[in-house]
Amino acid sequence: MLKLEQVSKTYGNKNEKAVDNVSFEVHPGEIFGFVGPNGAGKTTTIKMIVSLLAPNSGKIRINGIDNQNDILAAKKQFSYVPDSPELFEKIKGIEYLKFMADVYQVPAVERQERIEKYLDIFEIKDAVNDPIGSFSHGMKQKLALVGALIHDPQVFILDEPMVGLDPKASFELKKIMRDHCDRGRSVFFSTHVLDVAEKICDRIAIIKKGKIIEVGTMAEIREKAGSQESLENIFLELTE
Amino acid sequence: MKEIVNLTKLFINESLGFSLFFYNQKFNKKEFYKQLFTLIIVPVALIPAFFMYVSLMSATYFGLTMINQTSVFLSIGYIMATVLIIVFGIMYILSEFYFSDNIEELIPLPISQRKLIIAKFLSILVFEYIFAAFIFLPILIIYGVGQGMGLLYVLLSFLIFLTIPVLPLSLMTALIMLMMQSASLKGRKDMLQIVFVFIGIAVIFGVQIWFTSQLGNGDEVDFQLLMNTMLSNNEGILNIIGYAMPTSFLMAWALNKITLMSFVWVGALLGITLLSGALMVAIGERVYIKSIVSGKSMKKGKQLSGAERSKALGKKSHGAMAVFTMDLRLLLRTPVYFFNNVSVVIIAPLCVFLSFYFIKIPPEDLQGMQEFFRAMPVLINFLLISFFIFFGGTSATTATTFSREGKASWLTRMIPVTARDQIVGRTGVAMLIQSLGIVFTIIAIQLIFPLTLSTLLLTVVLGILGSLPILLFGLFMDMNRPLLNWDNPQKAIKNNMNVVITLFVGMAYTGLLIGISGLLGYFVNPLLGYGLFLLISIGISVVFYQVISNRLEAEFLNFE
Ligand SMILES: Nc1ncnc2c1ncn2[C@@H]1O[C@H](COP(=O)(O)OP(=O)(O)OP(=O)(O)O)[C@@H](O)[C@H]1O
Ligand SMILES: [Mg+2]
Numbered sequence: 033m034l035k036l037e038q039v040s041k042t043y044g045n046k047n048e049k050a051v052d053n054v055s056f057e058v059h060p061g062e063i064f065g066f067v068g069p070n071g072a073g074k075t076t077t078i079k080m081i082v083s084l085l086a087p088n089s090g091k092i093r094i095n096g097i098d099n100q101n102d103i104l105a106a107k108k109q110f111s112y113v114p115d116s117p118e119l120f121e122k123i124k125g126i127e128y129l130k131f132m133a134d135v136y137q138v139p140a141v142e143r144q145e146r147i148e149k150y151l152d153i154f155e156i157k158d159a160v161n162d163p164i165g166s167f168s169h170g171m172k173q174k175l176a177l178v179g180a181l182i183h184d185p186q187v188f189i190l191d192e193p194m195v196g197l198d199p200k201a202s203f204e205l206k207k208i209m210r211d212h213c214d215r216g217r218s219v220f221f222s223t224h225v226l227d228v229a230e231k232i233c234d235r236i237a238i239i240k241k242g243k244i245i246e247v248g249t250m251a252e253i254r255e256k257a258g259s260q261e262s263l264e265n266i267f268l269e270l271t272e
Numbered sequence: 273m274k275e276i277v278n279l280t281k282l283f284i285n286e287s288l289g290f291s292l293f294f295y296n297q298k299f300n301k302k303e304f305y306k307q308l309f310t311l312i313i314v315p316v317a318l319i320p321a322f323f324m325y326v327s328l329m330s331a332t333y334f335g336l337t338m339i340n341q342t343s344v345f346l347s348i349g350y351i352m353a354t355v356l357i358i359v360f361g362i363m364y365i366l367s368e369f370y371f372s373d374n375i376e377e378l379i380p381l382p383i384s385q386r387k388l389i390i391a392k393f394l395s396i397l398v399f400e401y402i403f404a405a406f407i408f409l410p411i412l413i414i415y416g417v418g419q420g421m422g423l424l425y426v427l428l429s430f431l432i433f434l435t436i437p438v439l440p441l442s443l444m445t446a447l448i449m450l451m452m453q454s455a456s457l458k459g460r461k462d463m464l465q466i467v468f469v470f471i472g473i474a475v476i477f478g479v480q481i482w483f484t485s486q487l488g489n490g491d492e493v494d495f496q497l498l499m500n501t502m503l504s505n506n507e508g509i510l511n512i513i514g515y516a517m518p519t520s521f522l523m524a525w526a527l528n529k530i531t532l533m534s535f536v537w538v539g540a541l542l543g544i545t546l547l548s549g550a551l552m553v554a555i556g557e558r559v560y561i562k563s564i565v566s567g568k569s570m571k572k573g574k575q576l577s578g579a580e581r582s583k584a585l586g587k588k589s590h591g592a593m594a595v596f597t598m599d600l601r602l603l604l605r606t607p608v609y610f611f612n613n614v615s616v617v618i619i620a621p622l623c624v625f626l627s628f629y630f631i632k633i634p635p636e637d638l639q640g641m642q643e644f645f646r647a648m649p650v651l652i653n654f655l656l657i658s659f660f661i662f663f664g665g666t667s668a669t670t671a672t673t674f675s676r677e678g679k680a681s682w683l684t685r686m687i688p689v690t691a692r693d694q695i696v697g698r699t700g701v702a703m704l705i706q707s708l709g710i711v712f713t714i715i716a717i718q719l720i721f722p723l724t725l726s727t728l729l730l731t732v733v734l735g736i737l738g739s740l741p742i743l744l745f746g747l748f749m750d751m752n753r754p755l756l757n758w759d760n761p762q763k764a765i766k767n768n769m770n771v772v773i774t775l776f777v778g779m780a781y782t783g784l785l786i787g788i789s790g791l792l793g794y795f796v797n798p799l800l801g802y803g804l805f806l807l808i809s810i811g812i813s814v815v816f817y818q819v820i821s822n823r824l825e826a827e828f829l830n831f832e
Binding site: 045079082083119127134137138 | 296299300301303572573574575576578581582584585586587588589590591593594595597598601602605606677678679680682683685686687688689690825826828829830831832
């Protein structure tokens, strides 16, 4: 579903690589968690997947499509919500959603069904006619989530989705993620919240200083670490 | 004191982006050279304009010498400088005091309001001094040299130079603070900005129209006559404007003839200036922070019912249409964008209309002119075409199209929209605005100078097609070097080199194109002229279209 092969990235003319030879694969029906300390290269990796940054080397395939060969086709396979989504302040929520539905060519019936459903779930129906500039941080994030779910993407990519959401919303989001994968699609997200990663992810990759140091299910990672500790402890040991 | 200086430095640094500049010098050479290029090319590009200004002023001075009226020279300069400082200052004041994000970070810190206000004011003042140096120093120098003034003149005029931006700016700042306070209660910050700027423009217009109407019939726009009318008109025009700007008297009394009294007048001027600064600070301390804190609200829309929501979501529409709509909304709803890109299409036709209206052409002359143009339709057609291209070229709408999205541009780059749709949507917005300008111009001209339908059709089509290469060139520039990292939308335009480059390239290109095809049309055959024009415009457009559509997706990867 999502496959990275030896992807590397260096910013400007800095010396160390922000992402160093990263490879992993996200399978269909899988929630895949991407964890690592601050500055490890999570956001950088995600930006390369969603075609906001070009890798210096390596290949990224989304649903089988090489995102350097056919950017446009690759873009149709995923949707992405950044860690703190900057949206057009002067645009109303509903106008933003229409825009997203249009660029992903979502037919009238589907767009209405989905938008009504997710607006209800995230409880932002009342604010949808206001300019985005008047939204709170969390409301912006919710709107971006609704916008990203309009076209029911093959791969749902999120950077730090739980930060800034209230408990109800993050509970609902987890449900949406699970539901998404149950329909054979995939979710790929980065997080600091190790409890969440441990509970809802089918598999996890741990990144540190640009390098993947561990990939696998929780059980596999535990086995390797040779302990029955929580992800938190393993994480602290591994990333020391 | 030290705190104020540090804050001022911080604000200046922020509005110029020095930190990023030096960061790039270390870590991102490519970006650094781009910025360095900007820092060098802008002043160089302005040199010709400056020379033109200085020669114009020298000519005015000599004109005045001939009629023995050099004493008004300084007053003209003083009033002009003040008006310009006010007009440009409005934008600076609003963006530094009300539209910059730093204030929210600074309010919680233990810095006194007074220091914040003074530092913000000083950071604007620095730019205005530079501006005033270009506008007013040449005038002081021309007059000084012309009159053979000595050291005392240098000293006194320097003191007056120091006062020149402070007085209008501090009064303007105080006024804006008071108005923003009452506006902030209603949460209409954005509209107010537009209103202010338009008031500024109205002032300029007012003065200009008034000048023109003082010419009398104006059947002969003769400099000598203009001066004579002005001066014989009882106290003269300057006195009347002078009453609105009484400090210009002090300045004139002080500098026109250096006597002991000059020191008194300069002292008075300095005193008034200090007072106005103090007044601004005193008002600011009462209202500024308070209105910032209370004025952070945006106007909300009404709640939508399910049916209204589904109507708003509508049916599937084309990607190009979606891009077009989004770009247009951003342009119309962001005051700075509106002012820079859209207002020109209203103002320029208005100028045409007013100049026709106030410079009253006698009927027989008008008829003569109409016959002249009827005899030479090629000339008038190309004239109109170049005016129509002007709306496409000068607004530089496409040259900032990605920059205007700023940090939200990730969305544009992430969505699966074809390069073609991006080009069509964004160029479409520029064309729509241009067409508005064209329509307004035609209306303005039609009232005085009826044009035939075929002329209209020909010039409109060629005008739009002729500006297409410039529009695409602007898009090409913004695709290659967008300015995205701003905290204040004004920077997307004001600090954006793409605007300047597109403007200059566009003007040079238009001149060449109109020149060559106009000559061909005039001397050889009109059809050949139009044909060549069409051929070049379409040819270049096609080339740019191809280049952009091939490169756009790849360039999107380089935006950050
Ligand atoms: N635009 C940029 N220019 C230069 N260096 C950058 C840029 N963005 C990130 N970096 C560097 O790349 C490295 C990885 O950053 P990245 O944002 O990918 O980390 P992250 O894992 O997302 O961290 P966090 O958990 O804090 O979000 C860091 O060392 C950072 O300094
Ligand atoms: Mg990150």
